[in-house]
Amino acid sequence: MKKMWIVTLTTYLRQVKSWSFVILVLSPFIMLLVSFGVGFVSANSTSSSDDIAVIAKQPALRKGYIQVAGKDNVDTKLTTAKAAQHALKKNDISGYVILSAGQQYSAVYHGKEAMSASDKAQLTGYLGKLQTQNNVAQAKLTRQQLKQLSVQPAFKQVVQKREGIVKMARMVSFWILVFMVYMILTTYASITAQEIASEKGAKVMEMVFSSTTASKYFCGKILGVLMVIATQLLVYLAGGWVSLVAAKQMNMAKPFFDQYGSLVNQVVHNLVNVNLLFLFLGVIIYTILAAFSGALVSKAEDASKAAYPAVYLSMIAFFATFPFQNNADALMVKIMSYVPFFSSYFMPLRIINQSASFMEIGISLGILILTIIGLTWYISSIYKGLILQADESHFWQRLRRGVAYK
Amino acid sequence: MLKIEHLSKQFGDLQALSDVTYNVKKGEILGLIGQNGAGKSTTFHSILSFIHYDGKISWDDQPINERVFDQIGYLPEERSLMPKMTVEQQILYWARLKGKSAKQIKPAIDQWMKRFEVKGKKTDKIKSLSKGNQQKVQLICTLIHRPSLIILDEPFSGLDPVNVDILEQAILNAKKEGAAIIFSSHDMGNVEALCDELVMMRRGEMILHGEIRTIREQFGKNEIFVTTDWPTAQLSQLPHIVEVTELSHHRYRLRVDDPAAGKPIFQQLSNGEYMEEFSQQPPTLDEIFRLKAGDPR
Numbered sequence: 001m002k003k004m005w006i007v008t009l010t011t012y013l014r015q016v017k018s019w020s021f022v023i024l025v026l027s028p029f030i031m032l033l034v035s036f037g038v039g040f041v042s043a044n045s046t047s048s049s050d051d052i053a054v055i056a057k058q059p060a061l062r063k064g065y066i067q068v069a070g071k072d073n074v075d076t077k078l079t080t081a082k083a084a085q086h087a088l089k090k091n092d093i094s095g096y097v098i099l100s101a102g103q104q105y106s107a108v109y110h111g112k113e114a115m116s117a118s119d120k121a122q123l124t125g126y127l128g129k130l131q132t133q134n135n136v137a138q139a140k141l142t143r144q145q146l147k148q149l150s151v152q153p154a155f156k157q158v159v160q161k162r163e164g165i166v167k168m169a170r171m172v173s174f175w176i177l178v179f180m181v182y183m184i185l186t187t188y189a190s191i192t193a194q195e196i197a198s199e200k201g202a203k204v205m206e207m208v209f210s211s212t213t214a215s216k217y218f219c220g221k222i223l224g225v226l227m228v229i230a231t232q233l234l235v236y237l238a239g240g241w242v243s244l245v246a247a248k249q250m251n252m253a254k255p256f257f258d259q260y261g262s263l264v265n266q267v268v269h270n271l272v273n274v275n276l277l278f279l280f281l282g283v284i285i286y287t288i289l290a291a292f293s294g295a296l297v298s299k300a301e302d303a304s305k306a307a308y309p310a311v312y313l314s315m316i317a318f319f320a321t322f323p324f325q326n327n328a329d330a331l332m333v334k335i336m337s338y339v340p341f342f343s344s345y346f347m348p349l350r351i352i353n354q355s356a357s358f359m360e361i362g363i364s365l366g367i368l369i370l371t372i373i374g375l376t377w378y379i380s381s382i383y384k385g386l387i388l389q390a391d392e393s394h395f396w397q398r399l400r401r402g403v404a405y406k
Numbered sequence: 407m408l409k410i411e412h413l414s415k416q417f418g419d420l421q422a423l424s425d426v427t428y429n430v431k432k433g434e435i436l437g438l439i440g441q442n443g444a445g446k447s448t449t450f451h452s453i454l455s456f457i458h459y460d461g462k463i464s465w466d467d468q469p470i471n472e473r474v475f476d477q478i479g480y481l482p483e484e485r486s487l488m489p490k491m492t493v494e495q496q497i498l499y500w501a502r503l504k505g506k507s508a509k510q511i512k513p514a515i516d517q518w519m520k521r522f523e524v525k526g527k528k529t530d531k532i533k534s535l536s537k538g539n540q541q542k543v544q545l546i547c548t549l550i551h552r553p554s555l556i557i558l559d560e561p562f563s564g565l566d567p568v569n570v571d572i573l574e575q576a577i578l579n580a581k582k583e584g585a586a587i588i589f590s591s592h593d594m595g596n597v598e599a600l601c602d603e604l605v606m607m608r609r610g611e612m613i614l615h616g617e618i619r620t621i622r623e624q625f626g627k628n629e630i631f632v633t634t635d636w637p638t639a640q641l642s643q644l645p646h647i648v649e650v651t652e653l654s655h656h657r658y659r660l661r662v663d664d665p666a667a668g669k670p671i672f673q674q675l676s677n678g679e680y681m682e683e684f685s686q687q688p689p690t691l692d693e694i695f696r697l698k699a700g701d702p703r
Contacts (some may be wrong), residue, residue, distance in 0.1 A: 003505075006502045006503055199488070203482065203485065204486040204487070204488060205486075206454075206482040206484075207480065207486035207500060208503070209454065209455075209456055210478055210480035210557075211476075211503035211504055212475065212503055384456065
C-alpha cells in the first residue's frame with residue numbers, strides 16, 4: 001500500500017503543480033470574472049449618456065420625480081436649464097425635462113432624440129398623479145365621493161410559472177452537465193493516456209517494475225489522476241458557491257436573480273446531487289480506458305494518439321445524448337443509462353428529467369462501480385505485459401501479446 | 407545468494423533461454439557476456455519477473471517477490487529517468503519505491519553526486535543534464551538504497567574512460583559491502599577487471615561458466631609473446647608454429663598447436679642468452695569470446 005501511495009502522490013503532485021492544471025481549473029473563473037467585468041464597465045460607461053436631467057422651479061416637484069425615476073437614471077448634479085443644455089451638447093445626458101407646477105402640471109422634454117417610452121410613461125404617470133391630487137383638492141369633494149373616485153380596475157395574471165421554470169432548468173442543467181462530463185472526461189483521458197505513454201517512451205517502466213508490482217503501480221496511477229479530478233471538482237464546487245453568493249450580493253446582478261433566481265436554484269439542485277457521482281465515476285472508467293490505450297503505444301511520439309479510443313468513445317456517448325434531451329423516457333435512453341461508458345451521460349439525463357427511480361439509479365451505479373473494479377483488476381493483471389512491450393509491432397499484435405500476458 | 411536453475415524462455419518460435427543454471431554469491435561479481443540476442447537481457451528480465459519463464463530463480467532461497475525487490479538495485483540498458491523531475495526528486499522517487507524514506511536518502515544525495523562527479527545541482531531538472539551525467543544519476547538511483555543484489559544491464563556502454571573508472575570503483579565498493587553483482591557487457595576489459603566469474607551465452611545457451619582464470623587456462627597456453635630479432639619467415643619455421651603475427655617492431659605473437667612446444671621454442675630463440683620478452687599465455691577473453699560466442703551457423 002505504501003508504494004501505491006507513493007505512486008499516487010507523485011502522480012497527483014506532478015499534475016496539480018503543472019501550469020496546465022492551474023489554467024484548466026482557473027479558466028472558468030477567469031471567464032466569469034471577465035464577463036462580469038465587461039458587464040460592469042459597459043453598464044458604467046453607458047449610464048451617464050443615458051441619464052436625463054430634471055429641472056424645476058419647485059424643488060419638491062423635482063425631488064419627487066427623481067425618487068420615481070431612480071437616482072441611477074437621473075443626473076442629479078444638473079439643476080439649471082443652462083447647465084443641462086450644455087451637458088446635452090456634450091452628450092453627457094440624453095435629454096432634460098423642465099417641470100412646472102400650477103393649475104396644470106406640465107413637462108417639456110429637450111433631447112436629440114425622442115424621450116424613451118419607459119421614461120415618458122414614468123413621467124406622465126408621475127405628473128398625472130399630481131394633477132389628479134390637485135384636481136381633487138380643487139373640486140372640494142366629500143369623503144364618499146373621493147373614495148368612489150379612487151376605485152381602480154383590477155388586473156391579475158395566473159401563469160404556470162413553476163412548470164416553465166422546471167422545464168427551462170432541466171434543459172439548462174442537461175447542457176451544463178453533458179458539457180461538463182465531456183470536457184472533464186476528455187481532458188483527463190488525454191492527460192492519463194499521454195502521461196502513461198510518455199513514461200513508457202521514457203523507458204521508466206523497467207525501473208518501476210523492479211521496485212513494485214504492476215497492479216500497485218496501475219492502481220496508484222489511476223488513484224493519483226482521480227485525486228486530481230476530485231481536486232478540480234472541489235475547486236469548481238467551492239468556487240461556484242462563492243461566485244453564486246457574491247453574484248447575489250451585487251446590485252448589477254440583482255435584476256437577473258430577481259427574474260431567474262428560482263431557475264438558478266433549480267439548476268444547482270439538478271447538478272449537485274447523484275449526477276456528480278455519475279460524472280466522477282464516468283471520468284474514472286474513461287481514465288482506466290485511457291491508461292490501457294496509453295500502455296499500448298510503442299513510442300513517446302505516439303503519446304497524443306493514445307487518448308483517441310477514450311476520447312472517441314466519449315464523443316459518441318456525448319453526441320448520442322443530443323436527440324434525447326427532451327425525450328428522456330425513450331427506450332434507447334433507458335438501455336444506455338445502464339451501459340458503462342454511456343451511463344455517465346444517459347442516467348444524469350434521466351435523473352434531471354425525473355424519469356429514473358431510486359432503484360434504477362442504484363442499479364446503474366452498481367453496474368458502473370462493478371465494471372470499474374473489474375476493469376481495474378483485469379488491466380492491472382496484464383499491465384506489465386502491455387507496457388513492457390517496446391517493439392514497433394502492429395497495434396493489434398501488441399494488444400494480443402498484452403492480453404495473453406496473464 | 408542468487409540461484410538460477412534450469413531457466414528457459416521461449417518467445418514464439420525463438421528459444422531465448424535454454425536450461426541456464428548458475429549462482430551468484432554475496433560479495434561476488436558475475437559477468438554475463440554474449441553477442442546481441444544471446445539472452446542476457448532476457449535473463450535479467452526473468453530475474454526481475456518482467457516475463458514468465460520455466461525454471462526456478464530465487465534470492466536467499468526465496469522466490470523473487472516485492473519484498474526481494476527492495477533489496478535489488480537494477481540498472482536497465484536504456485535510461486529510465488523522468489525528464490521533468492529534478493535530480494533530487496528522481497533519486498527520492500526510486501529510493502522510496504525501494505522502501506526507503508526520504509529522511510534516510512536525502513542526506514546521502516550530495517555525497518553520491520560528489521562520488522560520481524555529477525556535473526549539476528540536485529535541483530536541476532533531469533532534462534537539463536548531459537547524457538553522461540544522466541547516466542550517473544541513473545547509477546545513483548540504482549545504488550543509493552544499498553541493494554544486496556545488483557543487476558546492471560550494459561552499465562559501461564556510452565561511458566568515457568574516466569566514468570568507466572568511477573563506475574568500476576562503485577561496483578567494487580558494492581562488492582566489498584557484500585552485494586551480489588551480475589552485469590552484462592560487450593567489453594571484455596571490464597569483465598576481466600571486475601568479475602570473479604563469467605557466464606558466456608550464445609543463442610540462449612550457456613556455453614561457458616566459471617572463474618575467468620580457469621576458463622582461460624582451459625583453452626591452453628597456446629600463445630607466445632616474444633621480442634626478438636628473428637624475422638617472420640624464420641619464426642614460422644619453428645616447431646608447432648601455427649601462426650606468426652608481428653604486433654610491433656621486433657615484437658611477435660606466435661600461436662602454437664601444442665603448449666608443450668613453448669620450452670623448445672624458448673631454448674631455440676634464447677640460445678642460452680638473455681631475452682627481453684618471452685611470455686606463454688592462454689588466449690585472452692576477447693579471443694575466447696570471438697572463438698566461442700560467435701554464431702556457429
